[in-house]
Amino acid sequence: MPVQRAEQLARLLKAVADPTRLRLLSLVAGTDDGEACICDLTAPVELSQPTVSHHMKILVEAGLLAREQRGKWAYYRTVPGALRQLADALVQPLSSDQ
């Protein structure tokens, strides 16, 4: 695996290698309409809104969530296929020569 690819993959994996972010991803993915308001995410993870916003920003920057501001609140959706793509990249070493 080339250094640059390893660095990029490690950055994405770091975004999900956090228990709170895994739970937030799961909460967004598990909503009925596939979208969650930041206002509904703080209670389940028992964290303040700034802390949840910080975690959500990392997930958005990793390309795993999409964010939309509507009035006072931010709404989040999962990016279709993004987590699957990351999972596939993770098992790539098994089928790689280097």
Next chain:
Amino acid sequence: MPVQRAEQLARLLKAVADPTRLRLLSLVAGTDDGEACICDLTAPVELSQPTVSHHMKILVEAGLLAREQRGKWAYYRTVPGALRQLADALVQPLSSDQ
């Protein structure tokens, strides 16, 4: 996703969320006989043997590599299915209610 499961999954993801460890995994998986001597792993990643040993220990503890001491050297193999299992767990949030 329950807190405990999120914490366990985050621990395993942290083990692979490192560029050097991704390259080491890839190197072990890419050998002809599926096994690599620690003595052959230091040059490709340009790191000292203690540093490589440290990274390998984290991968062994995460259950991704198996280690066998033979005389002076340690030999490593990938644990069949372990990386695939981790990748599958990563996409679980998409199909989970919580």
